[in-house]
Amino acid sequence: MRIPLDYYRILGLPIQATAEQLQQAHRDRALQLPRREYSEAAIAARKQLLDEAYAVLSDPDQRQAYDANFLAKTYELEPDRPGTSSTTTPAESTDTSSDPYTPSVDIHDDQLVGALLILLELGEYELVLKLGRTYLGNNSSLKNGRFGEPDIVFADIILTVALACLELGREQWQQGQYENAAESLEAGQELLLREGLFATVRGEVQTDLYKLRPYRVLELLALPEESTTERRQGLRLLREMLQERGGIDGTSTDQSGxxxxxxxxxxxxxxxxxxxxxxxxxxxxxxxxxxxxxxxxxxxxxxxxxxxxxxxxxxxxxxxxxxxxxxxxxxxxxxxxxxxxxxxxxxxxxxxxxxxxxxxxxxxxxxxxxxxxxxxxxxxxxxxxxxxxxxxxxxxxxxxxxxxxxxxxxxxxxxxxxxxxxxxxxxxxxxxxxxxxxxxxSSSTRNAGQFSNGRxxxxxxxxxxxxxxxxxxxxxxxxxxxxxxxxxxxxxxxxxGAEHTTPVPSNSVPVTPPSSQRPASGIVARDGNAHNSLRPAALDHSGPxxxxxxxxxxxxxxxxxxxxxxxxxxxxxATSTSAKKSKPILLFVLGLLGLAALGYLTTKAFGWATSALQDSRGPKLEANQPMISLDRPLIAVPDPEDTAQAAAGPLTKEAAQTVVQTWLSAKAAALGPNHATTQLNQILTDGALAQWQQQAEDDKGSNSHREYRHSIGSIDAVEMSDVDPNQARIDAEVSEAAAFYVNGQLDPSLSYTSESIRVRYTLVRRDGRWLIREMDVQ
Incomplete structure (x- = not known):
């Protein structure tokens, strides 16, 4: 049979090559073995073709005769013109060598896989696909053993066709033909999946499909509005990527690189x-x-x-x-x-x-x-x-x-x-x-109760x-x-707090073609303005x-x-008016305090009289009295010295856990349905206190609230300040989920499920209590 090759192409040389170049090319090609997935028979057939080409071209007489035939075939005119001749024998040629002006060589049937392998190495991917699919579609010629052991030859042809799809897809990718590239890659993947062969190659194809996906999305979405089906395909691919990543700012991988x-x-x-x-x-x-x-x-x-x-x-x-x-x-x-x-x-x-x-x-x-x-x-x-x-x-x-x-x-x-x-x-x-x-x-920011243009x-x-x-x-x-x-x-x-943004290079085309066979790292935004650049966002669900x-x-x-x-x-x-109104209020409050004191004294006096009367009658004990010992208190009373020492000592990990838990409970109460802000004063201070009091007030005014579910994963670090013993820092892992309600109705767009984040709390000790002054998501 004949294949559309010539000896010079088999060795990768021009017709002007010298004898030394022929020898060097033959040695190099012989040492460059194909992929290890190929059978020994395929590798041997490839080497036979290399040796045959070198044997003909290294002999001066054979090379002269071959060159004359080669040049006549390459530059020959139409068959019906005088002086033309054709040396092809169509009956013995492959389907793709029907062009009488294409150089070709005779090969043995058992050299077919070797010839396909050489065509693949030469970048003739479409020719490999055409030839290979011809034989895959006609399994009878393979099963009768004409080209060698049927199972081995079949697997080698499958591998060669799949690799041609892979390389053709990469070539189209480099040319900016992203959907065509995807079709070629998917064809190779489908072939390998159908036959259940060469999982490693299948993995390579799938990797390229993943990396190609961003380019396909941009190419499809850039089509006119009339291309409804194609644009819908682009949105589907985008949603697949988002799902795999866990969202726009998710940290999972979609294999795109x-x-x-x-x-x-x-x-x-x-x-x-x-x-x-x-x-x-x-x-x-x-x-x-x-x-x-x-x-x-x-x-x-x-x-x-x-x-x-x-x-x-x-x-x-x-x-x-x-x-x-x-x-x-x-x-x-x-x-x-x-x-x-x-x-x-x-x-x-x-x-x-x-x-x-x-x-x-x-x-x-x-x-x-x-x-x-x-x-x-x-x-x-x-x-x-x-x-x-x-x-x-x-x-x-x-x-x-x-x-x-x-x-x-x-x-x-x-x-x-x-x-x-x-x-x-x-x-x-x-x-x-x-x-x-x-x-x-740091200066306090004016809150909602302050002034706008003097009003x-x-x-x-x-x-x-x-x-x-x-x-x-x-x-x-x-x-x-x-x-x-x-x-x-x-x-x-x-x-x-982040002030920096990364300027994004301008690009007038939908995507930047990759400089290598790796995709997506070259994708940049079209908008060159720094304010439009996007940086990673770590949403704080713990509520700092x-x-x-x-x-x-x-x-x-x-x-x-x-x-x-x-x-x-x-x-x-307003100040002077308030001062005038404060005097009668003060007198009224003092009167109430006087009445309360008088009532207290009267009650105590009555109690003393009753006690004296009962003592004169003797003690009367009821059954099931608690076992109270007179030599020790009913509950443990902390030693004032120990308490003072603990308040002045370093922050422990157990105390840090209590601080974080107190904050989460206070937050849930302040932003919950009752908007109870009292607990905020027990755990927050300075700007953090003002901020969350304002947030609770805002939620209450808009008739909205949140129902939280909190948990503390771990307290990772507790550090005291080297300069001030009344300052400390806690690094904790916190999980939070929230259901957001507006006018009593759940708003799914503002609600979120549980997600763990790391938070750094900056603390200050005041009056023996640790209070949170600042929070920061890591």
Whole structure:
């Protein structure tokens, strides 16, 4: 039989090769053995073909005759032209050598597997597939032993075809043909699975399919909207990856080779290929795991879709989802935008007061000059933020123009805002960092009961602003360039305090083709802005309050506001009025105390008289009296010296366990249905105490609560400060699950199942008690 090869190609040489080159090529090819899965018969057949090619080309006379025939065949004209001849014998050739102008050589039947192996080594993958499948489809020619031992030959051909599929898939992968690559790999895998052969090769194919998956997702999702089936396939592959990883910020593996950082950048890259509705469905599902990143992305999708479609109900859902993030991260700027779009201007102002994003705040204040509030600046900022940082991440909104004026003029929006029930400023779960680091000193952050632009908020509720009022603010806003967005990015969720983000290289193509046969490590985000880069997020389920994002005195070129820069407290009249009212109250309290003392003395006197009368009659003991010994107390009374010594001594592991358990119990009570905050004072101090008291107040105002299930896995470390014996640190593993209820109804999107995390608690000892001052998720 004849195969479409020539002796020069068998040795991997050009026709001009010298005798020395022929000898070296033959030696090298003979030493380069094929994969160990091949049979001895296949390896021997390959060597026979190498030896035959070298024997012909190393003999000058044979080589001259072969070259003449080879050149005539290569450059010969059409058969019907004069001077042409053909040396092929189609009856003896393989199916693929029907082209009379393709060089070919005669081989013995038992050399077929060797010839296929050489074609594979030469990169003729499609030719190998065509030839190999021909013989696999006609098993009768193999079973009669024509090509050698049937079982051995069959296995060798299966292996060669599977390897051709593997290499062809890798070649197509390098060329950016990701779906074609997947089809080639899946064909090889299916063949091996069907025959139950070569598990090692099957593993290699499966590994490449896993690594190829991110590229396929991007290629499929980038197709036009009309390609419904293909885009649905892309979403299915994406959900498989998310399931295997345990979520967007999960730590399990999907075998793609992407670590947490790479995968977050991959998610950021594919967002521009998804519509707002697709992102809303996807990320709301992922937020239920729970996932801080998915919750934040779901908020973006709800905001974008709610604004674009003039559906404030979606924006209100986004606002509720921010409640959970607000307890761990500074998302007050997003909360302010949500409140604005819902016409809740007082809540928007209060959220701005709690925000630590100073650059946007400076922009908002600058563009609100001459106005009694920050509404004009916030309107301008919100419009620009939606246009430049929200809409571009949705394929159906990227080219759409943002107009707050048109949004508030919409009749559907007006009707919803007018019917929206009044909500107190505390009803939306504003919760932020408890302090700001300024020159290394911590200062308490103004809470909800403080002031917004010189006006006290938190003591009353204001109805939502009408669409007309907001339209006037929009129309009167100055048109200047907005400040750079400094709002919380997805990368900061769960890493409270992290200031750094990794810039993502720009890329105009869907994916970056791999430089080698390994995929996905080259995937980068299309958006080159640092604020859009994604970093790993470790969601804190144990409930430590958010660490404030520490800032130096100069942050991003802007001076961090000092206390004197903040709006002044207008409380003079309230203080004097309160002093006038305090006098009659004090007299009333003193009167009550006097009556109580008189009653106590009367009761004691009556008791003494009764006791004296009973003594005169003799003692009367009842049966079953407790066995009380007069030489020792009923209960162990601690020695005052021992107590003082323990209070002043180092923190033990048992005491650390008690501290953590006390905190978890206090948290469950404060954020539970009764919102009992009394226990917080017994375990928290400084900023942590103010933070969680505010969180409990916010939940109570929004008619929401949480039902927790806590457990302490272990106390891993207890360390005392080398400088101050009244300071210590606890490293503990804590598990927490929570069911979140709003208006008595369970909200699955804000609830989460049990998950173990490591938390570091910073403690301070005051009045003989260890109190938690700060918490940090490791």
């Amino acid at each position: 992407l670590n947490v950082d790479d995968f977050l950048r991959f998610i950021q890259q594919l967002r521009s290929y998804l519509s707002a509705a697709e992102q809303q469905t996807l990320f709301e599902e992922e937020a239920r795991r729970p996932s801080a990143v998915a919750t934040y992305l779901a908020v973006y999708a709800l905001l974008a879709q709610g604004f674009a479609q003039c559906e404030p109900a979606l924006i209100r859902r986004a606002k509720l989802m921010l409640v959970r993030l607000g307890s761990r991260q500074d998302v007050h700027l997003e909360q302010a935008v949500c409140a604005l779009l819902l016409g809740q201007t007082e809540e928007a102002s209060r959220a701005l007061e709690l925000s630590h994003d100073y650059e946007p705040l400076a922009f908002i204040r600058e563009n609100s000059q001459g106005s009694p509030d920050l509404l004009p600046g916030l309107c301008l900022y919100s419009e620009r933020w939606l246009q430049e940082e929200v809409f571009p991440h949705f394929r159906d909104l990227a080219q759409q123009q943002v107009s707050l004026k048109d949004y508030f003029a919409n009749e559907q929006v007006q009707a919803y805002l007018e019917e929206l029930p009044n909500e107190s400023p505390n009803s939306n779960g504003w919760a932020g960092s408890s302090k700001v680091e300024t020159n290394g000193q 006290e908020v938190g003591s009353y509720s204001q109805p939502p602003a009408t669409a007309t009022r907001l339209q006037q603010s929009v129309e009167s806003e100055p048109r200047v360039a907005p400040a750079t967005r400094a709002v919380t990015t997805v990368s900061q969720l769960g890493q409270v 309050p958010p660490r404030e994002r520490s800032r130096s005195q100069v942050a991003n070129g802007l001076r961090v506001p000092e206390p004197e820069d903040l709006p002044p407290r207008r409380g003079g009249e």
